[in-house]
Structures are given as structure tokens and as C-alpha cells.
Amino acid sequence: TAKRPLIEDLAPGVRHKIIVASGKGGVGKSTVAVNLALGLAAQGHRVGLLDADIYGPSVPTMLGVADRRPEATGGKLLPVSAHGIQAVSLGFLTEGLNPIIWRGPLASRAIEQLLADVDWSGVDELVLDLPPGTGDIQISIAQKANPTGAIIVTTPQDVALIDAIRGVHMFRKVEVPVIGVVENMSTFACPHCGRESNIFPRGALHHELERLEVPMLGSIPIDPAVAAGGDRGEPIVSAHPDSAAARAY
Amino acid sequence: TAKRPLIEDLAPGVRHKIIVASGKGGVGKSTVAVNLALGLAAQGHRVGLLDADIYGPSVPTMLGVADRRPEATGGKLLPVSAHGIQAVSLGFLTEGLNPIIWRGPLASRAIEQLLADVDWSGVDELVLDLPPGTGDIQISIAQKANPTGAIIVTTPQDVALIDAIRGVHMFRKVEVPVIGVVENMSTFACPHCGRESNIFPRGALHHELERLEVPMLGSIPIDPAVAAGGDRGEPIVSAHPDSAAARAY
Numbered sequence: 001t002a003k004r005p006l007i008e009d010l011a012p013g014v015r016h017k018i019i020v021a022s023g024k025g026g027v028g029k030s031t032v033a034v035n036l037a038l039g040l041a042a043q044g045h046r047v048g049l050l051d052a053d054i055y056g057p058s059v060p061t062m063l064g065v066a067d068r069r070p071e072a073t074g075g076k077l078l079p080v081s082a083h084g085i086q087a088v089s090l091g092f093l094t095e096g097l098n099p100i101i102w103r104g105p106l107a108s109r110a111i112e113q114l115l116a117d118v119d120w121s122g123v124d125e126l127v128l129d130l131p132p133g134t135g136d137i138q139i140s141i142a143q144k145a146n147p148t149g150a151i152i153v154t155t156p157q158d159v160a161l162i163d164a165i166r167g168v169h170m171f172r173k174v175e176v177p178v179i180g181v182v183e184n185m186s187t188f189a190c191p192h193c194g195r196e197s198n199i200f201p202r203g204a205l206h207h208e209l210e211r212l213e214v215p216m217l218g219s220i221p222i223d224p225a226v227a228a229g230g231d232r233g234e235p236i237v238s239a240h241p242d243s244a245a246a247r248a249y
Numbered sequence: 250t251a252k253r254p255l256i257e258d259l260a261p262g263v264r265h266k267i268i269v270a271s272g273k274g275g276v277g278k279s280t281v282a283v284n285l286a287l288g289l290a291a292q293g294h295r296v297g298l299l300d301a302d303i304y305g306p307s308v309p310t311m312l313g314v315a316d317r318r319p320e321a322t323g324g325k326l327l328p329v330s331a332h333g334i335q336a337v338s339l340g341f342l343t344e345g346l347n348p349i350i351w352r353g354p355l356a357s358r359a360i361e362q363l364l365a366d367v368d369w370s371g372v373d374e375l376v377l378d379l380p381p382g383t384g385d386i387q388i389s390i391a392q393k394a395n396p397t398g399a400i401i402v403t404t405p406q407d408v409a410l411i412d413a414i415r416g417v418h419m420f421r422k423v424e425v426p427v428i429g430v431v432e433n434m435s436t437f438a439c440p441h442c443g444r445e446s447n448i449f450p451r452g453a454l455h456h457e458l459e460r461l462e463v464p465m466l467g468s469i470p471i472d473p474a475v476a477a478g479g480d481r482g483e484p485i486v487s488a489h490p491d492s493a494a495a496r497a498y
């Protein structure tokens with residue numbers, strides 16, 4: 001049987017691997033991961049997107065390629081090309097995946113496989129969309145994938161900020177640099193007067209992120225166009241990924 | 250050993266049992282359950298609140314009684330009295346509950362226990378805050394608790410509405426009347442011009458709820474005061490529970 005490659009050896013041609021993480025589901029992590037990948041591609045980089053969110057692999061839908069199947073060549077899977085990036089997802093490989101089976105070591109193993117058995121040779125910058133959470137699976141990927149850094153996505157509600165702060169501590173414990181936090185669904189542009197406002201006032205947990213010296217990479221408005229674009233597979237690239245990307249390098 | 254009571258026999262003195270459910274977590278189900286209970290109490294009813302959300306028992310915190318412990322008398326647990334209602338929650342009984350252990354039959358059994366072993370004799374109207382979801386646990390409680398009806402809480406995003414519609418089908422399949430849907434975090438009041446707007450436009454899934462003849466009981470604005478009140482244990486009773494309660498009877 002072939003020797004199992006260590007993740008550090010995987011995707012060796014890739015210059016930077018950026019983790020996009022969240023402390024809890026539903027904060028827009030996959031949306032931000034897609035945004036970041038598209039933003040980097042728009043800057044001229046050769047970008048890959050590894051959808052490791054095995055519980056909710058929404059990347060194929062968001063890229064409008066849910067019905068595509070990756071081809072294989074020379075024992076390696078070829079990423080699917082869409083909107084100028086190279087994407088791989090368990091969502092491409094299985095129909096009606098049952099999320100219940102993905103626990104602990106099985107989940108980590110599946111994600112390692114996505115890194116190991118895919119031909120990333122056409123990619124310089126690889127964005128990894130992690131499953132939501134800050135537990136063993138996320139720790140294991142963070143330790144093995146040798147990432148350049150991690151971006152944590154949150155919403156402005158306390159319940160999400162608490163989980164994001166836990167994520168900061170987790171990444172620092174495994175010595176993965178925290179590039180910063182993206183605050184999603186943070187503001188609302190009033191359709192009557194046109195002015196944008198914070199939906200939640202800045203509170204103690206925002207101060208805690210400052211105290212921990214975590215860069216705030218930007219805030220994204222809650223916007224039905226973003227949700228609709230994601231459902232239709234026509235993602236909207238918002239302004240922030242460029243600043244996030246710029247900070248990453 | 251004592252014969253296991255059927256849930257139908259449980260809390261026999263209670264006139265109405267109202268389920269508050271959701272298709273997915275984080276939509277404000279517990280907030281609405283607390284609101285409904287307080288609204289009914291304000292109308293003069295003798296109200297109980299059974300926090301069956303074993304995965305995230307936030308009711309004690311929302312009522313400001315997280316550090317209270319229910320007393321037992323005559324083999325029955327006495328509910329904790331707070332803000333004019335009688336409340337019971339696994340959150341009162343255990344420290345740092347590990348949600349991982351609550352799967353399938355164990356979860357249903359724990360919730361049956363909360364109905365069976367509690368002295369509900371001082372209560373006419375019992376609100377049941379279910380765990381989020383529309384699976385076996387929810388079906389089992391719906392079948393066994395002989396409820397008057399169910400209120401489903403959602404947010405206006407498609408991902409939540411899809412899950413809420415699945416909840417409608419589930420309750421109808423087990424012949425529990427769907428009192429209606431409460432749409433939470435639905436609007437935003439602009440702090441600049443004061444006008445309220447829908448955050449998401451009404452879409453195909455709203456039409457589907459109309460087509461299914463599900464009453465829309467009302468929409469609640471996204472409001473930091475609600476979140477802050479919930480964290481502080483000083484719940485804000487919004488206007489809608491009275492209409493929801495009125496429809497229930």
C-alpha cells in the first residue's frame with residue numbers, strides 16, 4: 001500500500017495556504033472564502049479553493065458548478081475550473097452526503113485526502129474553507145496543512161464573537177498566524193435614506209478582539225443580493241477581500 | 250420499578266401545551282418561547298415554560314435565574330418561578346452539560362422526564378421550547394406530548410425558511426396543528442431616519458408558506474436590545490406574542 005503522505009508534503013507547489021474559519025455555522029464563512037478566492041484571482045494570482053466544509057459543502061453551488069464532476073488523471077483529481085479559480089469539494093464527489101458519518105478522525109482523513117489526491121500544480125494561492133467550529137477537526141487541519149495564516153469569520157452578535165475569540169486562541173495555540181477577523185452581516189444600508197448603520201453596537205467582545213491584537217479586516221453589510229448571488233452561483237465580490245488578501249502577504 | 254408514564258398522562262392539569270420549534274438553530278426560537286410565555290402570563294394565565302432544548306438550554310439565562318436550582322417535593326420537581334412564569338430546564342439541573350451525549354432515544358427520554366417528573370399543577374398553559382430541528386426527537390415529542398399546536402420560528406433567509414417549511418410538513422404529518430410562523434430578525438429600524446425596512450425581500454419561500462396556508466404570526470425586528478436583554482436575563486416582551494397567543498385560543 002502506498003505510503004500516506006503527510007499534509008505538509010501535500011500541494012507542495014502552492015506558495016500560500018489561507019484558512020477561512022468560523023467558530024459557529026451560518027456566519028457566512030463559505031461566502032467569505034469564495035469572495036477571498038475570487039478577489040485574489042482578480043488580482044492576477046493563480047488561486048485554488050479547497051472546500052473542506054464537509055458538513056455543508058456549499059462552494060459548488062455558490063460557484064454555479066454544483067452539477068460538475070472533477071476529472072481524474074494520473075491518479076490525481078483535477079480541480080473544477082469556475083470564475084477564474086480552481087475548486088475542489090466533497091460536494092462534487094458525492095450525492096446527498098450524509099453529514100452524520102463525518103466525525104473526528106474520519107473527517108480529518110477525508111480532508112487530508114482532498115489535499116493529497118488533488119492536482120494543485122496550477123495553483124499558487126490555496127484558500128481552505130474549513131468546517132465551522134474550533135474543535136479537533138479544525139486543530140488537526142491547522143496542524144497538518146502548514147497554513148500561511150487564518151481568517152476568522154463572525155457576525156457582530158455576542159454568541160458568534162465568543163466563538164470567534166475561541167478560534168483566535170485555538171489558532172495561536174497551534175501557531176497558525178491569525179490574519180484577522182471579518183465581520184459579516186454587520187451593517188445595513190437603509191433603503192429609505194441610503195445611510196449605512198451598524199446593526200449591533202460595538203461591545204465588550206469587540207474590545208476583547210482589540211486587546212488580543214486581532215486585526216479587524218472589514219465588515220460586510222447584510223445584503224439580500226449576497227444571499228441571492230450565493231444561491232444562484234453568481235457570487236458578488238465585495239470590496240473587503242482585497243484588503244484581507246493584501247494583509248495576508 | 251414504577252410504571253413509566255406516557256407523556257399523554259403527563260401534566261394532566263395543563264389545559265394547553267404549545268410547542269415552539271425551529272428548523273435550525275440560531276433563529277431566536279428560545280427568545281420567542283420566553284416571549285410567548287411572558288406574554289401569556291401578562292394576559293393573566295398561569296404559565297409554565299419547559300425548556301426542552303437540551304442542546305442549548307438558554308432559558309434560565311434569559312430569565313435571569315441561571316444560578317437557581319429547582320426544589321423537589323413528593324417525588325416531583327418544582328418549577329423555578331421567574332418573571333411570573335414557572336420554568337423548568339435541564340440547564341437548572343446540570344453544570345456544563347455535554348451536548349454530545351444527547352442523541353436519539355436518550356434525548357427523548359430526558360425530555361419525557363422533564364414533563365413527567367415536574368409538578369405542573371400550578372400551570373394552565375405550558376410552552377415547550379424544543380431543540381432546533383425537525384427530526385426524530387421533535388417528531389417523538391410532538392407525538393407523545395399531545396400538544397395544542399406548534400409555532401415555528403424562522404428568519405427571513407432562504408436557508409431558514411426551507412427548514413421552517415420542512416417543520417410545517419413534519420407537524421402536519423404527526424397531526425399537530427401549526428398555529429403559525431414567527432419571522433424573527435426580519436426588519437431593521439434605521440437609526441438615522443427611523444423607518445423600518447425588511448432586511449430581505451419577500452420571496453418564493455414566503456409564497457410557499459402562503460400556499461401551504463400557514464399563518465404568519467408576525468415579524469420581529471433585529472434589535473440589539475433583544476439580544477442584550479436575553480444575555481442579561483431581562484427579557485423584552487415584544488408586541489407579537491399577544492397576537493400569537495390570541496390565535497392559539
Ligand SMILES: Nc1ncnc2c1ncn2[C@@H]1O[C@H](COP(=O)(O)OP(=O)(O)O)[C@@H](O)[C@H]1O
Binds near residue numbers: 030031227230
Ligand atoms: N452579507 C450577507 N448578507 C446576506 N446574506 C448573507 C451574507 N453572507 C452570507 N449570507 C447568506 O447566509 C447564508 C449562510 O452563509 P454561508 O457562507 O453558507 O455561511 P457558513 O459557511 O458560515 O455556514 C447563505 O445563504 C449566504 O448566502
Ligand SMILES: Nc1ncnc2c1ncn2[C@@H]1O[C@H](COP(=O)(O)OP(=O)(O)O)[C@@H](O)[C@H]1O
Binds near residue numbers: 434
Ligand atoms: N430580534 C432579535 N434581535 C437581535 N438579537 C436577537 C433577536 N432574537 C434573538 N436574538 C439573539 O440571537 C441569539 C440566538 O437566539 P436564541 O433565541 O437563543 O435562538 P435559538 O433558540 O433559535 O438558537 C441570542 O443571543 C438572542 O438574544
Ligand SMILES: [Zn+2]
Binds near residue numbers: 192439440441
Ligand atoms: Zn434610514
